[in-house]
Amino acid sequence: MSDTTPNQTTDERIKAEPLISRLMKRPELGAIAGVILVAIFFVITADSAMFTASGIINFLTPAAQLGILAIGAALLMIGGEFDLSIGSMVAFAGLFFGVCVMVWGLPLIVAIPITFAFAGFVGAINGFIVIRSGLPSFIVTLAFLFILRGLSLVGLKWASGGSTQLRGVRDATENDWLAPVFSGDAFPGFFAWLAERGLVETFSNGTPKVTGIPVEILWFVVLALVATYVLLRTPAGNWIFAAGGDTTAASNSGVPVKRIKISLFMVTACCAALVAIITVIDAGSTDARRGFQKEFEAIIAAVIGGCLLTGGYGSAIGAFFGSIIFGMVVIGLTYTNFDQDWFQVFLGGMLLIAVLFNNAIRKRVTGER
Amino acid sequence: MTDDSKFHHGAVDDKVAPIVQMQDIQKHFGNIIALAGVSFDIRPGECHCLLGDNGAGKSTFIKTMSGVHQPTHGKILFEGKPMSFATPRDSMEAGIATVFQDLAMIPLMSVARNFFMGREPTKGRGLFKRFDVEMANDITMTEMRKMGINLRGPDQAVGTLSGGERQTVAIARAVYFGAKVLILDEPTSALGVRQTSNVLATIDKVRKQGVGVVFISHNVRHALAVGDRFTVLNRGKTLGTAKRGEITPEELQDLMAGGQELAQLEGSLGGTV
Ligand SMILES: Nc1ncnc2c1ncn2[C@@H]1O[C@H](COP(=O)(O)OP(=O)(O)OP(=O)(O)O)[C@@H](O)[C@H]1O
Numbered sequence: 276m277s278d279t280t281p282n283q284t285t286d287e288r289i290k291a292e293p294l295i296s297r298l299m300k301r302p303e304l305g306a307i308a309g310v311i312l313v314a315i316f317f318v319i320t321a322d323s324a325m326f327t328a329s330g331i332i333n334f335l336t337p338a339a340q341l342g343i344l345a346i347g348a349a350l351l352m353i354g355g356e357f358d359l360s361i362g363s364m365v366a367f368a369g370l371f372f373g374v375c376v377m378v379w380g381l382p383l384i385v386a387i388p389i390t391f392a393f394a395g396f397v398g399a400i401n402g403f404i405v406i407r408s409g410l411p412s413f414i415v416t417l418a419f420l421f422i423l424r425g426l427s428l429v430g431l432k433w434a435s436g437g438s439t440q441l442r443g444v445r446d447a448t449e450n451d452w453l454a455p456v457f458s459g460d461a462f463p464g465f466f467a468w469l470a471e472r473g474l475v476e477t478f479s480n481g482t483p484k485v486t487g488i489p490v491e492i493l494w495f496v497v498l499a500l501v502a503t504y505v506l507l508r509t510p511a512g513n514w515i516f517a518a519g520g521d522t523t524a525a526s527n528s529g530v531p532v533k534r535i536k537i538s539l540f541m542v543t544a545c546c547a548a549l550v551a552i553i554t555v556i557d558a559g560s561t562d563a564r565r566g567f568q569k570e571f572e573a574i575i576a577a578v579i580g581g582c583l584l585t586g587g588y589g590s591a592i593g594a595f596f597g598s599i600i601f602g603m604v605v606i607g608l609t610y611t612n613f614d615q616d617w618f619q620v621f622l623g624g625m626l627l628i629a630v631l632f633n634n635a636i637r638k639r640v641t642g643e644r
Numbered sequence: 645m646t647d648d649s650k651f652h653h654g655a656v657d658d659k660v661a662p663i664v665q666m667q668d669i670q671k672h673f674g675n676i677i678a679l680a681g682v683s684f685d686i687r688p689g690e691c692h693c694l695l696g697d698n699g700a701g702k703s704t705f706i707k708t709m710s711g712v713h714q715p716t717h718g719k720i721l722f723e724g725k726p727m728s729f730a731t732p733r734d735s736m737e738a739g740i741a742t743v744f745q746d747l748a749m750i751p752l753m754s755v756a757r758n759f760f761m762g763r764e765p766t767k768g769r770g771l772f773k774r775f776d777v778e779m780a781n782d783i784t785m786t787e788m789r790k791m792g793i794n795l796r797g798p799d800q801a802v803g804t805l806s807g808g809e810r811q812t813v814a815i816a817r818a819v820y821f822g823a824k825v826l827i828l829d830e831p832t833s834a835l836g837v838r839q840t841s842n843v844l845a846t847i848d849k850v851r852k853q854g855v856g857v858v859f860i861s862h863n864v865r866h867a868l869a870v871g872d873r874f875t876v877l878n879r880g881k882t883l884g885t886a887k888r889g890e891i892t893p894e895e896l897q898d899l900m901a902g903g904q905e906l907a908q909l910e911g912s913l914g915g916t917v
């Protein structure tokens with residue numbers, strides 16, 4: 276009755292696993308393969324202008340705006356919940372931000388933090404109701420999809436005196452020292468310098484065709500990296516996977532499931548607020564249709580990125596590539612001879628393929644039982 | 645009873661203060677009375693077996709001890725002080741580790757991530773405080789090897805493990821974290837001969853280190869092999885607590901069956917139940 280065990284380190288019951296099959300188990304694999312396939316498709320069918328520096332920035336900008344939402348949605352989905360109200364949250368946070376700047380005349384250094392705090396608060400309400408009632412987050416946030424959209428309309432009419440648009444944000448923020456962090460292009464000097472050396476394409480007057488990298492792309496990349504780090508390398512990441520995998524098991528193992536889920540709802544709402552701030556400053560106005568149907572696009576990007584609808588599995592990098600696929604398809608079609616309306620067909624098709632693919636991957640990972 | 649002599653049995657000193665004392669615990673779920681006043685205690689260095697029929701309330705009882713349920717009535721004393729565990733995390737931090745009957749594992753997560761779920765080792769400081777994946781992997785492999793299971797790798801998903809392998813991960817995890825009390829809810833139900841004897845030997849080992857073990861089992865032989873005291877639950881109440889040596893295996897078996905006769909069965913099964 277000894278508990279000595281053979282000290283073997285190799286096991287004759289394991290076949291050497293080829294690299295391909297190891298990669299197959301990564302959740303983001305599908306999205307990366309998708310990016311490559313979609314890129315090949317457009318290299319063949321689209322005007323060559325699509326893959327010049329300005330063409331790439333052209334499709335990365337909408338990809339980034341969606342991607343910021345998709346990364347939040349992916350984290351929440353991995354944590355086992357949905358938020359259908361993020362699109363409306365973009366409009367609502369945009370309204371709040373617009374009111375801060377236009378009605379209350381606050382500088383950005385005040386307006387931006389309180390917009391985030393406000394969005395976080397609304398996210399927490401969402402989360403709190405879901406946790407407390409035990410209802411599916413799908414239905415609770417569906418209610419908030421309408422509530423927030425309606426409140427945005429009502430609020431806009433109040434703030435603008437009857438219209439559903441609040442203009443003049445650009446003038447109000449133009450000279451704010453914080454504006455460059457949330458709007459316009461980053462590194463203009465660097466691009467001008469490249470243009471002088473003839474390293475990037477220029478217009479005939481010598482200004483570069485690409486004057487810098489739009490800030491939303493930088494936010495998008497940074498967010499994807501931070502989210503991936505948190506998921507894979509911090510205890511909080513482990514708790515998110517656990518909470519989404521099995522709420523009871525996670526809670527019985529000491530994971531603070533409620534705290535994690537409410538925090539994730541807050542993070543998602545703050546991602547919506549970030550998109551709202553960036554796009555409102557950029558457009559110079561806010562309106563009630565802002566973020567319309569973005570919740571579906573964000574969830575689709577997350578699913579293309581390998582998130583399981585049942586939670587507990589997925590990746591932020593996957594959502595990153597899922598959003599890039601999105602941007603490439605939306606903008607790419609304008610570079611081709613195809614009818615723009617193929618976009619929706621493409622979208623639905625991608626979603627279907629992604630779900631089937633994810634299902635197969637999950638079976639591989641769990642050994643299907 | 646050949647298992648009887650296998651393990652050393654520390655004579656539990658009645659004067660040693662219990663680590664956890666559960667006094668007259670009641671638990672109601674709506675109109676269902678799962679526990680109708682159960683008292684129980686666990687001293688350091690003993691193995692206290694909790695026995696009883698299906699639905700007797702054993703799992704419900706240990707869940708009040710590990711913070712999953714809050715008792716409807718009754719008091720929990722931890723090291724002499726009244727304590728109410730609001731969450732499983734609270735009881736864990738007090739040094740109580742539990743193997744739940746359903747194991748509390750996430751199939752989609754790797755063995756190492758499951759092993760440290762809720763108690764991840766970290767390295768670095770401040771913003772750079774991060775999950776020490778290498779350490780988690782090493783410890784998981786070592787602890788599993790100690791239990792007689794050679795894992796294919798620490799990154800294998802728990803969903804791909806066999807039922808017994810999964811149970812062993814849960815036990816190894818609880819043994820690793822159970823600083824003061826180790827609660828095992830039917831830990832050997834899916835285990836092979838070698839793994840079962842490893843678990844029983846592990847119970848004996850941690851008991852010698854002064855940990856109090858609560859052991860739930862339907863197997864009289866396993867219970868008698870390691871138990872110092874035996875408490876039998878029936879329909880939410882205690883039928884009594886017996887010390888080792890005060891009760892015969894046959895009496896214990898009858899009590900576990902809720903006092904109902906097993907005689908006619910025993911004949912055909914040759915007393916091997
Ligand atoms: N959450 C709950 N809601 C309602 N009733 C419950 C709940 N949990 C347990 N019960 C009831 O309490 C009783 C005791 O259940 P418990 O799981 O504690 O039994 P057990 O002794 O562990 O049985 P087994 O040997 O089958 O594991 C059962 O009748 C069960 O139906």
Ligand SMILES: [Mg+2]
Nearest residue numbers: 702703704745
């Ligand atoms: Mg039970």
